[in-house]
Amino acid sequence: MNWELLFQLTLNGLIVGTLYGVVAMSFVLIYKASQVVNFAQGEFLLVGAWVCWWLLTEHRVPFLWGFLVTLAFMTLFGILIQVVVLRPLIGEPVISVIMVTIGLSIFFQALMKWMFGVFAQPFPPIFETQVVNVMGLEVQSVYLMSLVISVAIMGGFAWFFTASKHGLAMRATAFDQQVAQSLGISVRQVFAMSWAISAVVSAVAGVVVGVVNGVSSALSFYGIKVFPAVILGGLDSILGAVLGGIIVGVLENVAHFFDSTLLNWGNMYQIAPFYVLVLILMIKPYGLFGTRTIERV
Amino acid sequence: MAAIAMTPCGDFRQSYREDTTIFPTRLSRHFAIAGVALLCLVPLTGDRYVLSLMIQMGYLGIAALGLNILVGFTGQISIGHAAFFGVGAFASAWFVEHGVPVLLAMPLAGVATTAVGMVFGIPAARLKGLYLAIATLAAQFIIEDFFARARWFTGGVAGRITQPPSLFGFAFDSNETYFYVVLVWVVLMFVAAANLMRSRDGRALVAVRDHYLSAEIMGINLTYYRTLSFGISSFFAGIGGALYAHYILFVSVEAFTILFSIQFLGMIIIGGLGSVMGSMMGAVFMVMLPEVVQWFADAVAGGMIDRALRLGNAVSFLREMVIGAAIILFLIFEPDGLAHRWRLIKAYWKLYPFSH
Secondary structure, three states: OOHHHHHHHHHHHHHHHHHHHHHHHHHHHHHHHHOOOOOOHHHHHHHHHHHHHHHHHHOOOOHHHHHHHHHHHHHHHHHHHHHHHHHHHOOOOHHHHHHHHHHHHHHHHHHHHHHHOOOOEOOOOOOOOOEEEEOOEEEEHHHHHHHHHHHHHHHHHHHHHHOOHHHHHHHHHHHOHHHHHHOOOOHHHHHHHHHHHHHHHHHHHHHHHHHHHOEOHHHHHHHHHHHHHHHHHOOOOHHHHHHHHHHHHHHHHHHHHHHHHHHOOOOHHHHHHHHHHHHHHHHOOOOOOOOOOOOOO | OHHHOOOOOOOOOOOHHHHOOOOOOHHHHHHHHHHHHHHHHHHHHOOHHHHHHHHHHHHHHHHHHHHHHHHHHOOOOOOOHHHHHHHHHHHHHHHHHOOOOHHHHHHHHHHHHHHHHHHHHHHHHHOOHHHHHHHHHHHHHHHHHHHHHOHHHHOHHHOEEOOOOEEOOEEOOOHHHHHHHHHHHHHHHHHHHHHHHHOHHHHHHHHHHHOHHHHHHOOOOHHHHHHHHHHHHHHHHHHHHHHHHHHHOEEOHHHOOHHHHHHHHHHHHHHOOOOHHHHHHHHHHHHHHHHHHHHHHHHHOOOHHHHHHOHHHOHHHHHHHHHHHHHHHHHHHOOOHHHHHHHHHHHHHHOHHHOO
């Protein structure tokens, strides 16, 4: 047993897991507000990261400005998707809504490949020191940045939903649309806003991953990794999404460790979360914190 | 099926038997038989390219029909259909490797795929809607991973080579001959599906889709029918996969990706959810799509649009985008698919000058 490697991998898992948590949170946000299961969540990361990359490398915009312009663009993008594609489908069966987001997902994946090519592109370096020493372990400074950003986003979400007017409106809509409407909340606005926020937050995660690993279509796989995380945490629980994300991040790294040292099955890093997903769906489909409204037959 | 019959004046059915018939009028039955007979003549033209497209439409149509039974008729969603298609392809190749004749290996592969489908159908029996979608998504990745790992079954990353079917020493190894194998299976499977929908089991599936609580109150065992629907859908996927394997003659691990699964979903949405013939229309659409995109790219090659958009090396992406866009546009503007449009066209011409 190589304890140091295990510890290092667990730490990696924690950091990647917080990113999963952030993406899962934005997934749950859309689900809670508008009851849409967004299979195109990964494409938000992809689009955000490519736009930021494009501004930074092709137009030599400083990082901060490029980042802010990306966020502004993603706000519009999220609203546009909701208004143009999802709004006509309000009231349609859940299958149609799922499939339309799947359609969006492959559309934007192919569009990004067409516009920017299939190869991973590195971000220009943002920090001067690449590696920081934390408790005797070498950690890349971008990883630290990603951890700080993720925690900041989570804090922001907590404030938004407990203290701000719009956040409360969103919770009211999630609780009961008709009651919310009769209280003067514009449900349309809430839907659009939830998509905008979700797109922006995912884009932040996308940029962070892009800075760490380079931008490529592999980013959209985060949108699929989200499912184990949200099912584990419970589909409609934001806290659950964060915890689920962290657990999935740690789990895949630990599975990778056991796979490479003991089992030698190969590819457990990718697949282990899906085994866990099936297991949870069988025994506890509402997850750790989800509402128990699933009808069993 | 019967409810959509286009009889111009009045409804004179007097028994359930007449109500559930596949062909509402004698004319429509003659048309169907004449259509199949015409298809039998296609190989005589000797156009390899057209034949290869039609063979593709055949095996994809069978698999799409299976997915349509699951999604369109039972209201369960599956994002792992390509994985089951792959199980059928590998299983058939594996049986042939172990000495089973190809024509027997195909139905055996269907049965094997049904078994695998039933295993993943167990969560399907307990879950519905989006939870099932996520479970089948997991199935897609788990089976894909299994393909890469199980060398005894799939030949690992190298893939598996297999042989064309043969009967009494006659090998169906060219497009012209293999076309008939596919045609027989297509007719068989489509008639089977149309008949299934007339039976008690078929109506039970539709009842489960439309209102599962009412269905249960009427004495339909939900768990049984959901698992059954999963099994039937896997069987069709397995047959489609086996036909694919013995046409291409080489089954590769990389062929059965999630994108392929999404293409199957696209086929049934475009063709028409809950329509037997719609599955075939969707498969035709999906096979013709890359050809049309390619044709378009060739037509504008060298022109201004080509240079501005770099079309030459983007045809495969363009194709995926068109698939995605087609799914979205059909869901928004024509949720009942091509089958519905076809019905409207038929009704229009049937009553031609006096359509109102």
